[in-house]
Amino acid sequence: MRILVCNDDGIESNGIYALVQSLKEIGDVTVVAPLKEQSAVGHAITMHIPLRVTEFYKDGEFFGHAVTGTPADCVKIGIRNIMKETPDLVVSGINHGSNTAINIIYSGTVSAAREAAIMDVPSMAVSVTSHTAKDFRFAGKISKMLSQKIADHGLPVGTLLNVNVPDVPEEKISGIIITKQGKSKWDDIYEERKDPHGKNYYWLTGNLMEVDNEIEIDQFAVKNNYVSVSPIHFDLTDYETLNKMKSWKVEELLNGKSH
Amino acid sequence: MRILVCNDDGIESNGIYALVQSLKEIGDVTVVAPLKEQSAVGHAITMHIPLRVTEFYKDGEFFGHAVTGTPADCVKIGIRNIMKETPDLVVSGINHGSNTAINIIYSGTVSAAREAAIMDVPSMAVSVTSHTAKDFRFAGKISKMLSQKIADHGLPVGTLLNVNVPDVPEEKISGIIITKQGKSKWDDIYEERKDPHGKNYYWLTGNLMEVDNEIEIDQFAVKNNYVSVSPIHFDLTDYETLNKMKSWKVEELLNGKSH
Numbered sequence: 459m460r461i462l463v464c465n466d467d468g469i470e471s472n473g474i475y476a477l478v479q480s481l482k483e484i485g486d487v488t489v490v491a492p493l494k495e496q497s498a499v500g501h502a503i504t505m506h507i508p509l510r511v512t513e514f515y516k517d518g519e520f521f522g523h524a525v526t527g528t529p530a531d532c533v534k535i536g537i538r539n540i541m542k543e544t545p546d547l548v549v550s551g552i553n554h555g556s557n558t559a560i561n562i563i564y565s566g567t568v569s570a571a572r573e574a575a576i577m578d579v580p581s582m583a584v585s586v587t588s589h590t591a592k593d594f595r596f597a598g599k600i601s602k603m604l605s606q607k608i609a610d611h612g613l614p615v616g617t618l619l620n621v622n623v624p625d626v627p628e629e630k631i632s633g634i635i636i637t638k639q640g641k642s643k644w645d646d647i648y649e650e651r652k653d654p655h656g657k658n659y660y661w662l663t664g665n666l667m668e669v670d671n672e673i674e675i676d677q678f679a680v681k682n683n684y685v686s687v688s689p690i691h692f693d694l695t696d697y698e699t700l701n702k703m704k705s706w707k708v709e710e711l712l713n714g715k716s717h
Numbered sequence: 718m719r720i721l722v723c724n725d726d727g728i729e730s731n732g733i734y735a736l737v738q739s740l741k742e743i744g745d746v747t748v749v750a751p752l753k754e755q756s757a758v759g760h761a762i763t764m765h766i767p768l769r770v771t772e773f774y775k776d777g778e779f780f781g782h783a784v785t786g787t788p789a790d791c792v793k794i795g796i797r798n799i800m801k802e803t804p805d806l807v808v809s810g811i812n813h814g815s816n817t818a819i820n821i822i823y824s825g826t827v828s829a830a831r832e833a834a835i836m837d838v839p840s841m842a843v844s845v846t847s848h849t850a851k852d853f854r855f856a857g858k859i860s861k862m863l864s865q866k867i868a869d870h871g872l873p874v875g876t877l878l879n880v881n882v883p884d885v886p887e888e889k890i891s892g893i894i895i896t897k898q899g900k901s902k903w904d905d906i907y908e909e910r911k912d913p914h915g916k917n918y919y920w921l922t923g924n925l926m927e928v929d930n931e932i933e934i935d936q937f938a939v940k941n942n943y944v945s946v947s948p949i950h951f952d953l954t955d956y957e958t959l960n961k962m963k964s965w966k967v968e969e970l971l972n973g974k975s976h
Binding site: 538563690692693 | 756757758760764769770790793821831835859872873876890892893894895907918919920944947948953954955957958963965
């Protein structure tokens with residue numbers, strides 16, 4: 459199995475290192491990851507400036523290709539230019555921090571996996587629920603097991619898995635469960651401060667307002683120490699509203715011009 | 718009607734100016750937009766550096782608030798800090814270039830409107846199909862008419878409209894139609910070049926591979942000179958795959974630990 463590994467915390471992070479160590483046991487791993495941290499970049503891509511690619515060594519050994527771009531850039535250039543053959547699987551992570559509920563929208567980790575799905579390559583994003591996580595070995599093991607599941611069952615074109623692993627000792631893990639995206643979101647607060655020159659600046663902070671309370675929802679599952687596995691896609695169409703909008707009669711807006 | 722206007726091309730662009738001129742006829746408009754162009758930033762948010770907000774004047778008159786951040790940042794800080802009351806509507810645009818099919822994923826314009834939907838504020842993204850568009854008055858008129866439609870009918874919580882207007886003279890417009898997101902996507906090519914110092918760099922280019930061929934699909938609708946109106950949302954769960962994944966028996970991965 460040819461596996462492309464990417465992340466958003468940067469090629470030097472502990473999470474990607476643990477992921478690579480684990481996936482090496484089941485496949486031929488190529489790392490293409492951002493040179494610098496790219497958290498909360500969403501699905502940004504770089505078009506207006508060029509990208510640089512350099513070789514990154516860890517403990518004197520070649521580890522992977524570092525890209526001066528976003529997670530989605532890494533997957534694009536990894537598949538198009540760096541790998542000689544299209545990978546069988548793309549795994550993004552292991553992210554330092556949850557990607558559940560609304561965080562999926564902002565996540566660079568998820569966007570890398572989504573970019574692979576756009577390119578018709580099966581993919582998975584893996585996150586550990588704490589920003590201060592130190593031990594990624596259990597999440598690495600989960601990544602390996604789920605990679606094997608993807609190889610066995612396949613994924614529909616355009617679908618990827620979003621996996622979140624609670625940052626607790628393995629013996630405290632309740633189990634593993636298929637979930638949907640939660641509705642918890644942030645109560646953003648911009649702290650207004652003054653710089654040393656007396657000018658205002660604003661710094662984003664806030665708390666996740668937890669509204670999810672079913673075990674089959676990603677945010678509640680990880681809170682209850684379950685490994686959460688959500689199938690997600692990138693067809694954003696709201697089909698229910700699409701049907702209801704027939705009553706809007708938008709075709710009448712342009713004096714009867716209509717399909 | 719209190720309307721917050723944002724975009725991704727930056728506060729100085731022609732598209733946002735035309736939008737404001739048109740929406741002023743039906744409401745009280747507040748502009749909060751990026752100081753600099755932010756195309757293809759996706760749903761990035763700024764957490765690790767502070768934001769600055771400055772007043773932007775056009776022809777000697779106050780036009781709006783310029784933010785040193787992304788489109789989603791502008792909507793967040795606009796609603797949380799700049800506007801005294803939550804707006805009734807957020808309109809993002811008018812973007813210079815299509816946001817149809819896969820482009821919705823990469824779009825800063827759409828992400829601004831989506832951020833509003835996340836904050837439970839009805840919203841709409843508006844784009845004109847050409848990067849070289851000069852006349853945004855018709856798209857401004859469409860924005861005004863659809864804003865009125867949203868005021869009349871409401872939108873479900875979490876749903877926004879993605880509107881694309883063909884860049885053709887108004888008399889060539891075929892009509893206006895409710896659509897779904899297309900499947901057309903890019904055949905990314907990274908051109909490999911050498912800089913003056915002999916080092917390689919890569920520049921993203923490519924063509925949109927058009928696979929959509931039904932008039933009820935955004936990309937095909939605009940190609941046939943229809944104004945395209947797509948309801949989209951941010952629940953990324955793939956419910957069909959979720960049901961099918963029961964056969965994966967992931968709960969067996971952790972030695973029988975399960976819900």
